[in-house]
Amino acid sequence: MSGCDPAYISKESLSNIRSIEVDTHVAVPEAPQVDGPITTTEALLGYQPANIGRSFGRYMKAHGIDVDQIVVREFRRQLMEQGRFELRKGGDATLKLEVGPSYGFRMPAFYIGNQRKVLLTVAATLMSKDSTVIWKQQDSTIFYPNLTTEISVHALLADSDFVERSLEEASCVLAYLLLSKLYPMPLPPVVSSVDSRGESREVLLHIPACDPR
Numbered sequence: 001m002s003g004c005d006p007a008y009i010s011k012e013s014l015s016n017i018r019s020i021e022v023d024t025h026v027a028v029p030e031a032p033q034v035d036g037p038i039t040t041t042e043a044l045l046g047y048q049p050a051n052i053g054r055s056f057g058r059y060m061k062a063h064g065i066d067v068d069q070i071v072v073r074e075f076r077r078q079l080m081e082q083g084r085f086e087l088r089k090g091g092d093a094t095l096k097l098e099v100g101p102s103y104g105f106r107m108p109a110f111y112i113g114n115q116r117k118v119l120l121t122v123a124a125t126l127m128s129k130d131s132t133v134i135w136k137q138q139d140s141t142i143f144y145p146n147l148t149t150e151i152s153v154h155a156l157l158a159d160s161d162f163v164e165r166s167l168e169e170a171s172c173v174l175a176y177l178l179l180s181k182l183y184p185m186p187l188p189p190v191v192s193s194v195d196s197r198g199e200s201r202e203v204l205l206h207i208p209a210c211d212p213r
Helices: 011-015 040-044 053-062 067-082 153-158 160-182
Strands: 019-022 093-106 115-128 133-140 190-194 200-204
Touching: 019 067, 053 093, 053 160, 067 093, 067 115, 067 160, 093 160, 115 153, 115 160, 133 160, 153 160
Parallel strands: 019 093
Antiparallel strands: 093 115, 115 133, 190 200
């Protein structure tokens, strides 16, 4: 159900980690990828929306929306709420985060119009004090389309609060799922779903902790 196979730290290694520091320096692509507005006529003629990522990035900057700090904030929140490790500066291990290769707001698959889904990919790496990589995983919201809220591109462009809340929701989802691979913890319930090719697959239903606030 994800972009990577689950990988857990051994019990021996995990027992030596009692505290974690989250590195606030997060690598982020230069600009988001955002599918801009498209008219009904253009959609019917088969046109694809233009990528307005660079102007959208300037819009985010003007409103103080920093995806790197949103990701850090949500990972810290999930670590505190789950309570498995103490969260402090100079911890036994450091969690380094990276956004990419892309993020933004894209047209949902098999959809024509102005509704958009947040796209976010995060790589998480846990490193010891001597910079040894203890654990590394990556995941993306592209694998969980039902766990993020669909929103109109017009709403995103009209109110920056929607942009921030959407990125918070996506960051929360990935923090929850990635940390569940760091150490075993209950995942939300799943249901079997049949895709467009008639193949059955399991789909996560809901992560209450990540409801838009």
